[in-house]
Amino acid sequence: MNLSVRDMILISLFAALTGIGAFIKIPTPIVPFTLQFLFCTYAGMFLGAKKALYSQFLYLFIGLIGIPIFANGGGPAYVLQPTFGYLIGFASCSYIVGKFVDKNKEIKFWPTFGIILLGLGAVYIFGVAYLYMVVKFYLDKEMTIVTALTVGFLPYITLDVIQSVIIALSAIKIIPILRRNSYI
Ligand SMILES: O=C(O)CCCC[C@@H]1SC[C@@H]2NC(=O)N[C@@H]21
Numbered sequence: 001m002n003l004s005v006r007d008m009i010l011i012s013l014f015a016a017l018t019g020i021g022a023f024i025k026i027p028t029p030i031v032p033f034t035l036q037f038l039f040c041t042y043a044g045m046f047l048g049a050k051k052a053l054y055s056q057f058l059y060l061f062i063g064l065i066g067i068p069i070f071a072n073g074g075g076p077a078y079v080l081q082p083t084f085g086y087l088i089g090f091a092s093c094s095y096i097v098g099k100f101v102d103k104n105k106e107i108k109f110w111p112t113f114g115i116i117l118l119g120l121g122a123v124y125i126f127g128v129a130y131l132y133m134v135v136k137f138y139l140d141k142e143m144t145i146v147t148a149l150t151v152g153f154l155p156y157i158t159l160d161v162i163q164s165v166i167i168a169l170s171a172i173k174i175i176p177i178l179r180r181n182s183y184i
Contacts, residue, residue: 001050014043014055015062018090019069030082031131031152032071037123038163040090041116044097045171046184052094060087080138082152085130086123093119107175113168120160128152 003011021035043052059069068074071083078084100115101107132148135141178184 003051003054007051010047011051011055011058014039014047014052015058018043018056018059019062022069022071025071028155030135031086031127031156032083033156033159034071035163036071036086036090037093037120037160038167040094040123041097041119041164041167042171044094044099044119045101045167045175046178047094047098048102048184049095049098052098053091056087056091056094060091063087080134082131082134082139083127084134086127088130089123089126092122092126096122101171101175107172109168109172112171113164116164116167117161120164123160124153124157 017039018036021037021039024035026033040052040056043055047055063070063074064076064078066075070078070081070087072078072081096119097115100112104111128148131152132143132145135148136143175184
């Protein structure tokens with residue numbers, strides 16, 4: 001894929017926004033409340049699948065080389081943090097949402113909301129499964145799937161669904177305007 005300077009700026013912008021989403025956080029012992037899901041989903045909405053994925057890869061790359069832009073820091077050892085799976089989930093989510101936008105001429109509320117929930121599902125599948133494995137097998141602590149869901153899913157899902165509604169409502173207004181003006 002040939003990327004223009006404009007594409008590269010947008011990819012960098014959404015990588016940065018996802019990083020900002022990590023700083024807007026309410027810390028908790030294991031999984032913080034953050035706005036990363038909001039921004040990775042907007043990346044999919046406004047950049048389309050490939051560029052959104054690149055933005056999340058760039059975000060991962062910058063964090064993994066040591067710039068502390070993840071919710072609990074950064075560096076290569078972050079792959080062993082219980083929350084690293086959510087970061088993989090953000091890349092999947094941005095791609096799923098981006099594919100939907102790429103393929104649909106009309107962006108209506110319910111299909112858009114549905115695809116965002118699918119993307120959110122990917123965030124939690126990667127996030128909770130990774131959390132479970134790191135705590136159980138790497139940290140060697142007591143962990144069941146139910147505990148993993150209690151720690152990594154239940155406290156967050158309501159706010160994430162509210163954000164999904166906000167994203168869908170704003171996307172159905174903004175995307176047609178951006179398309180009409182050939183911005184996306
Ligand atoms: O270590 C990281 O940078 C990832 C943090 C992930 C936080 C997850 S994303 C889904 C859920 N919703 C939140 O607000 N927090 C968790």
